[in-house]
Amino acid sequence: MFDAVAAxxxxxxxxxRDAREATRLRAVLVPELRRVIELGRADAEERLLxxxxxxxxxxxxxxxxxxxxRTIHDAVVWRLYPNDNPSTGEQLAVVATGGYGRGTMAxxxxxxxxxxxxxxxxxxxxxxxxxxxxxxxxxxxxVGHATRSVEECLREGRADMTIRTSLLExxxxxxxxxxxxxxxxxxxxxxVMWTAPxxxxxxxxxxxxxxxxxxxxxxxxxxxxxxxxGGLRDLNTLFWIAKYTYRVRDQSExxxxxxxxxxxxxxxxxxxxLLWRVRCHMHFVTGRAExxxxxxxxxxIAERFGYEPRGGLSGxxxxxxxxxxxxxxxxxxxAIVCAALEARHAKRTPVLDRWIGRFRDRFRATAIEAEDFxxxxxxxxxxxxxxxxxxxxxxxxxxxxxxxxxxxxxxxxTRAANRSLRLIGHSLRADEEANxxxxxxxxxxxxxxxxxxxxxxxxxxxxxxxxxxxxxxxxQFNMYHHFTVDEHLLRAxxxxxxxxxxxxxxxxxxxxxxxxxxxxxxxxxxxxxLHDIAKGRPEDHSIAGAAIAEKLGPRFGLTAAETEMVxxxxxxxxxxxxxxxxxxxxxxxxxxxxxxxxxxxxxxxxLTILTVSDIKAVGPGVWTAWxxxxxxxxxxxxxxxxxxxxxxxxxxxxxRLIQMALREQLSDWESETFDAYAARHNxxxxxxxxxxxxxxxxxxxxGLSAEGRTVATAAETxxxxxxxxxxxxxxxxxxxxxxxxxxxxxxxxxxxxxxxxTTTDGFALDSIFISRAFERxxxxxxxxxxxxxxIAKALRGEIRIADLVADKHPPSERARTFLxxxxxxxxxxxxxxxxxxxxxxxxxxxxxxxxxxxLSRLSLNITSAHVATFGERAVxxxxxTDLTGTRVTQPDRQVAIRxxxxxxxxxxxxxxxxxxxxxxxDSPPPREA
Numbered sequence: 001m002f003d004a005v006a007a008x009x010x011x012x013x014x015x016x017r018d019a020r021e022a023t024r025l026r027a028v029l030v031p032e033l034r035r036v037i038e039l040g041r042a043d044a045e046e047r048l049l050x051x052x053x054x055x056x057x058x059x060x061x062x063x064x065x066x067x068x069x070r071t072i073h074d075a076v077v078w079r080l081y082p083n084d085n086p087s088t089g090e091q092l093a094v095v096a097t098g099g100y101g102r103g104t105m106a107x108x109x110x111x112x113x114x115x116x117x118x119x120x121x122x123x124x125x126x127x128x129x130x131x132x133x134x135x136x137x138x139x140x141x142x143v144g145h146a147t148r149s150v151e152e153c154l155r156e157g158r159a160d161m162t163i164r165t166s167l168l169e170x171x172x173x174x175x176x177x178x179x180x181x182x183x184x185x186x187x188x189x190x191x192v193m194w195t196a197p198x199x200x201x202x203x204x205x206x207x208x209x210x211x212x213x214x215x216x217x218x219x220x221x222x223x224x225x226x227x228x229x230g231g232l233r234d235l236n237t238l239f240w241i242a243k244y245t246y247r248v249r250d251q252s253e254x255x256x257x258x259x260x261x262x263x264x265x266x267x268x269x270x271x272x273x274l275l276w277r278v279r280c281h282m283h284f285v286t287g288r289a290e291x292x293x294x295x296x297x298x299x300x301i302a303e304r305f306g307y308e309p310r311g312g313l314s315g316x317x318x319x320x321x322x323x324x325x326x327x328x329x330x331x332x333x334x335a336i337v338c339a340a341l342e343a344r345h346a347k348r349t350p351v352l353d354r355w356i357g358r359f360r361d362r363f364r365a366t367a368i369e370a371e372d373f374x375x376x377x378x379x380x381x382x383x384x385x386x387x388x389x390x391x392x393x394x395x396x397x398x399x400x401x402x403x404x405x406x407x408x409x410x411x412x413x414t415r416a417a418n419r420s421l422r423l424i425g426h427s428l429r430a431d432e433e434a435n436x437x438x439x440x441x442x443x444x445x446x447x448x449x450x451x452x453x454x455x456x457x458x459x460x461x462x463x464x465x466x467x468x469x470x471x472x473x474x475x476q477f478n479m480y481h482h483f484t485v486d487e488h489l490l491r492a493x494x495x496x497x498x499x500x501x502x503x504x505x506x507x508x509x510x511x512x513x514x515x516x517x518x519x520x521x522x523x524x525x526x527x528x529x530l531h532d533i534a535k536g537r538p539e540d541h542s543i544a545g546a547a548i549a550e551k552l553g554p555r556f557g558l559t560a561a562e563t564e565m566v567x568x569x570x571x572x573x574x575x576x577x578x579x580x581x582x583x584x585x586x587x588x589x590x591x592x593x594x595x596x597x598x599x600x601x602x603x604x605x606x607l608t609i610l611t612v613s614d615i616k617a618v619g620p621g622v623w624t625a626w627x628x629x630x631x632x633x634x635x636x637x638x639x640x641x642x643x644x645x646x647x648x649x650x651x652x653x654x655x656r657l658i659q660m661a662l663r664e665q666l667s668d669w670e671s672e673t674f675d676a677y678a679a680r681h682n683x684x685x686x687x688x689x690x691x692x693x694x695x696x697x698x699x700x701x702x703g704l705s706a707e708g709r710t711v712a713t714a715a716e717t718x719x720x721x722x723x724x725x726x727x728x729x730x731x732x733x734x735x736x737x738x739x740x741x742x743x744x745x746x747x748x749x750x751x752x753x754x755x756x757x758t759t760t761d762g763f764a765l766d767s768i769f770i771s772r773a774f775e776r777x778x779x780x781x782x783x784x785x786x787x788x789x790x791i792a793k794a795l796r797g798e799i800r801i802a803d804l805v806a807d808k809h810p811p812s813e814r815a816r817t818f819l820x821x822x823x824x825x826x827x828x829x830x831x832x833x834x835x836x837x838x839x840x841x842x843x844x845x846x847x848x849x850x851x852x853x854x855l856s857r858l859s860l861n862i863t864s865a866h867v868a869t870f871g872e873r874a875v876x877x878x879x880x881t882d883l884t885g886t887r888v889t890q891p892d893r894q895v896a897i898r899x900x901x902x903x904x905x906x907x908x909x910x911x912x913x914x915x916x917x918x919x920x921x922d923s924p925p926p927r928e929a
Contacts, residue, residue: 004036011029011032011033015079022080034139036068037068040060044060045107048281052277053273054277054279057276058106058280059103061104061105061106066173069113069173070174076132076135083124087122089118089120089122090122091176091178092128092175092179093115093176093177093179093180094173095115096170097114097170100112101166101170106276106279106282106283107289108289109283109289112145114145115146115148116180116183117147117148117149118150119149120149125147150186154187154190157187164191165203167183168187168240168244188247199245200341203237222295223323224293225291230324230327230330234334241341245341274322275326281301281304285300301319307319307322311536312538313536317474317476317536320475321473324473324475325472325473335415338411372390373401379413380402382398382416387416392427392428392431395423395428395460396434396437396438396441397437398413398417399451399455403444403447417459421459421460429464429555434464438464442493447497452493468486471485471489489528489531491617492528492614492616494617495612495616496524496613499511507628508628510608510612511613514605517605518605518606520561520565523566524569524610526549526556527565527566528610528614530548543571545570546568549570553567568603572597572598575594575598576631577615580630581630582868583866583877584834585633585637586684587832589832591638591641592641593829593830595642598638598642601639604639625692626693629688629689637651655683655686661691666698680759680761681757682760689757701765704729710731711730712730713726713727713729713788713789717784723769723771723772724749724780724783726769727766728768728788731762731764732758735856737756737766738801739801740768741852742805743790743791745805745846745850747787749771749783751869752769752843752869753768753869754767754769754848756864820872821841822905824839825837826888826897826898828887834880835881836879837878837880837897839851841873842872843874847874848876852865854901855897855900857900861882
């Protein structure tokens with residue numbers, strides 16, 4: 001065990017007696033201090049790994065910093081500016097403030113110092129402070145400092161809430177203690193005593209702004225441990241508020257003050273310890289003040305915590321579930337503190353919670369008619385403490401009443417519900433009335449997402465539906481899903497409710513139109529809640545989820561027909577999304593196969609609405625107009641087949657309507673000009689491309705024709721999706737796609753989507769979407785310009801794309817973090833004209849180029865390509881023929897294709913083998929989306 005204090009004392013004792021000049025002192029002192037800091041941090045890291053105590057580590061680092069600063073102060077005063085008989089003005093107290101004042105520090109934390117003076121600064125105190133700061137800066141420590149008198153501190157604290165908060169945590173280090181005591185006394189009597197409501201409101205507003213910036217949900221899969229919702233700053237805010245309002249000095253006094261019960265305080269300590277442990281590990285691993293628990297860090301921190309795979313979850317997923325459960329408990333503590341503050345009138349009591357305000361005009365609150373509940377100043381509360389134990393159904397009825405009467409729930413009632421979770425057992429889960437109330441909540445036309453989230457936060461939802469409890473706080477270790485599984489399901493319910501209310505008609509016109517025509521409304525809501533409920537199990541989550549639905553349907557009170565519908569929808573909830581994004585929708589075989597699975601119009605409608613709700617709830621920017629167009633096309637084509645119509649006639653009618661809509665936008669075009677232009681595009685183009693992009697294409701191609709150009713490119717940014725769109729127009733030829741993808745690869749552009757079409761007169765019109773690399777549009781468009789220039793030159797034969805991509809790019813962070821087993825399938829039954837090759841693997845810059853090049857070398861003509869990216873997983877589907885225009889049926893040719901494609905993933909296969917995951921290479925896990 002390293003003794004930093006002893007080492008620092010030795011440094012002082014052995015300090016060169018001639019080091020009486022500032023530069024000389026720093027030259028001698030800094031290397032020795034740096035050595036002690038490095039040894040002290042190494043010791044702290046070693047003990048953190050052994051003891052697994054984040055608070056102890058943070059306190060150890062804080063004490064190390066205390067000792068270093070004390071050594072610097074003593075060296076400066078002893079050697080440079082000795083003052084054996086200081087005057088009244090030559091007094092100085094060194095005080096730790098802010099996070100450092102709490103006595104806990106992470107390895108990369110800032111050091112906040114206050115140099116406290118009796119009144120104005122003297123030459124002596126100025127020299128001492130300056131010399132100390134120079135040493136700290138030479139040590140490359142991040143120092144936030146202020147030099148103020150007591151009066152200045154109070155004046156600044158009155159005007160600035162941040163400074164007031166910093167002073168609230170002031171901790172005496174050394175120097176004139178009387179100065180510090182004067183500051184504490186006057187701060188308490190002149191600032192704190194009468195301003196608790198003002199401080200509380202300011203801190204809660206500050207928290208809302210901070211959380212909004214870092215991520216409004218505590219279930220973001222890459223959380224900010226310090227500033228995110230449910231993170232350390234939330235615990236800090238609770239303590240600041242409690243300290244200011246209850247006038248406590250130490251967090252251990254919160255129980256005696258009546259804010260927490262002993263059990264709740266143990267929860268506070270457990271949350272504090274784990275969050276500090278995570279943060280300290282993150283700083284040690286990265287060597288910097290990294291606060292975002294990124295995908296790249298999660299496996300390394302999980303390993304340090306000792307998590308291993310178990311029960312269908314990987315070690316990192318188990319670790320992140322533990323993290324999110326802590327974040328949830330931080331939210332529970334926040335609600336407890338707010339309730340207590342309202343009882344003390346330190347926080348304004350809201351008439352209605354914020355989540356109710358949006359619906360106030362549509363749903364008026366009504367008087368509560370329930371013997372065990374009361375209206376407590378506009379919020380539902382328990383009439384007495386025995387309400388739940390007397391009738392456990394009240395644990396569900398509480399939330400049912402909140403929805404029925406459009407009233408928020410009093411935090412005391414939520415707190416009581418959380419303490420009564422033991423009452424939710426088999427008898428309550430089987431209770432007919434409890435299940436009826438729950439189904440009413442789930443299918444409510446008010447705000448089911450909000451009520452279900454309140455039930456989840458209180459722990460009631462997971463206890464009432466144990467299968468849901470298994471996925472509470474569960475993350476999926478991939479880059480596609482933005483939230484934990486339970487949060488995704490609740491958001492999907494919110495999307496569905498918004499669709500039904502008509503609030504999203506402009507964004508989701510098809511789903512909005514369909515939802516008023518379905519016969520299985522209750523089944524749809526149950527499906528949306530359950531569609532991912534079996535995530536994290538060894539078996540396929542769709543099949544396992546269907547089994548769960550068959551069990552829960554009768555319990556909820558669904559009919560046999562409704563239960564059967566829910567089970568079918570859960571089992572096939574990925575079918576429409578994957579078909580729309582990875583199949584040629586203009587191929588009758590695609591529609592025939594999809595319709596054969598769906599079988600009825602009612603299933604088709606429900607599956608369409610479910611698919612929209614599912615994709616939209618994955619995360620910001622995941623739903624796009626293009627996906628909406630693909631789903632609409634698949635629905636329209638399948639509806640014709642299932643209703644007994646002739647698909648080709650119906651398709652022709654729809655194409656005509658789409659062309660008429662575009663014609664109205666192109667009002668300056670002559671009829672003959674438009675008709676000739678429309679005839680150049682086949683049906684697939686009109687059915688798959690959204691109207692906005694059709695309009696842009698029309699202007700783009702008309703301009704080229706006027707200039708007599710046959711090869712052209714264009715680029716524009718899409719801030720909503722965070723991608724850049726490249727448009728390529730050129731005479732079509734077999735290697736065109738390889739040229740385009742190669743130019744993107746040469747510039748490090750990662751292709752996430754692609755729309756590829758060929759006109760009736762032999763021109764390719766391709767839209768390629770690449771991940772954005774620069775924040776500023778000007779920088780991003782310059783990069784896009786380099787790509788489009790390379791494409792144009794290659795198409796004109798001026799350069800060779802192969803030369804541009806000769807230098808391999810270093811593996812990205814995702815390549816080092818994620819392992820995706822490569823897989824491919826060759827199918828001649830999915831299309832009546834082409835062979836379909838579906839390839840799945842780890843996405844990376846240049847992947848699509850390597851695949852298209854491999855296929856081109858095999859003399860295959862790519863007639864259609866469907867590119868989709870689900871986070872780190874690429875799913876690329878190619879419709880190909882041989883050079884004679886026929887499908888690839890020869891076994892030896894198929895073997896050659898498989899060999900060439902798998903060679904592209906050779907490095908990924910090697911990585912899997914290195915991890916001992918050989919079994920996944922031959923038998924990849926079922927698709928998760």
